[in-house]
Amino acid sequence: MAQHAEDLDRDEALARVICVVNDKGGVGKTSIAANIAGQLAAANFQVLLLDLNRQANLSDDLGFRGTGLDDQGRGLVQAIQFNQPLAPVRNIRPRLDVVCGGEDLEFLTPLMITRVSSSGRDAYRILGDVLMPIADDYDITIIDTPPESTILGDLALGAARWVLMPTRSDAGGLVGMSLVAKRFQAAREINPHITLLGAVLFGTGTRSTGIHNEVRTRVAEAFGGHSPMFTTTIRYAEKTAQDARRTGKLAHELESELASQPAWWEQLRTGKPAGARVSATAASVSADYRDLAAEILDVLRQAEEAALAEDDERVSS
């Protein structure tokens, strides 16, 4: 009975934890995690972003790599090692807190191997355990995961209620997705409510319905017929992506800069280097992330309303 009540508390605390997963690298996991978190925080949600990557590209996208805020994952490793609540870096942007990734995360692999060999797959519940005491402080928690690291990915799948899966339309992204689908099934043993929030097509240059349908079919195959796909796609925009990572600014922040940027001829006249200009596509990319964030909120709201209605029915019957 006590165990049951504990599980209910855990389910409730972690109900809005989303992990962004695909075994393939370069499919947009980090860009989506950073931009969705950033736009939701800008829209007044309290957001936590947790980075499970040794490369820690989130710290580039948010512009704090190498600053005093960047602990290279030490805090996260210590929380998991000693089962202590996490202490995120506060207000990387207003209302956006971050648990940093980085080189120190390499210590998690041997630690988890030892734990799994002594207590089995239940060991992967630890990330949820350390998130639980602070998860209530946030409206949304987003976990960015690395490619091809089953151990760190499984930690995320052991904690999250929702899986957001970016893919490109090429074979690599789709294979990465089907590998995740298998691990997703395995994660259900220790995290029974984990659900696919949706797949999203990233870095695409096409509105071709043929390609969208192909991806939809592959998601359905991988996830056994259940294939939620977001209508929004994130368009291909290399210059904006470069501007973002180089300057540590999110697409909607570049969009704001764009609005106050002088005309190119004015810049030329005053002798400022043209290379520093923000690409005009920043506004379109920002709009893509805004639409995706709105779709994500819709899915969460619908799921929460359905769960409430189910509870009401149970009480009244």
Ligand SMILES: Nc1ncnc2c1ncn2[C@@H]1O[C@H](COP(=O)(O)OP(=O)(O)O)[C@@H](O)[C@H]1O
């Ligand atoms: N809209 C975009 N169009 C094209 N390339 C992009 C876009 N957004 C990001 N990128 C670039 O794509 C690469 C992979 O993105 P990233 O988010 O790091 O993927 P992952 O986390 O899955 O490895 C990065 O070099 C990034 O700068």
Ligand SMILES: [Mg+2]
């Ligand atoms: Mg990444």
